[in-house]
Amino acid sequence: DTGVSQNPRHKITKRGQNVTFRCDPISEHNRLYWYRQTLGQGPEFLTYFQNEAQLEKSRLLSDRFSAERPKGSFSTLEIQRTEQGDSAMYLCASSLEFYEQYFGPGTRLTVT
């Protein structure tokens, strides 16, 4: 296994459009996390899955954001009606139980 993968790597969209990102965690990892990173800042926690259950959501995750992890494998993060303030790097991480979190390369979203 080569680590956490994310697709697409870059996404440019117009304001008001919906976008969906995909994360494939390390295969044996049962816990999956989404973070958001804006320019010059550290990643900020968005949401967390244990297997297929979404157990925690940050207040940063507005109603326009939804995340799923069907069957406890890959995860998707959807942003509806995108706004310019959504422009950021969206990072996915996974861990085996409560051990170290390993990050993917991220999806850079630009909203024009």
Place this chain on the structure above:
Amino acid sequence: QQQVKQSPQSLIVQKGGISIINCAYENTAFDYFPWYQQFPGKGPALLIAIRPDVSEKKEGRFTISFNKSAKQFSLHIMDSQPGDSATYFCAARFMNTGFQKLVFGTGTRLLVSP
């Protein structure tokens, strides 16, 4: 209380020198402190981590020093190399029943000059 403060914001070190990055926290519930290295256009990569019952951890040229009473920890990069030029983030783990998340510092951009 959920913040991790990191300094300096940027750092220039000559090749072979020692790079030192500092972090401080308030929340005593944090129980694990990793450092991540991030290159432009890449995701953060785990570098080294420490638990609060240990005062120092060394892996190769990288050392974490941890002061539990002061709620501070730092990363030392010995014999810094141009390939170490990257952004470094300290983080702290918050853990609750069935849940963990990392709280990150704001990052330090390190440039190692040849």
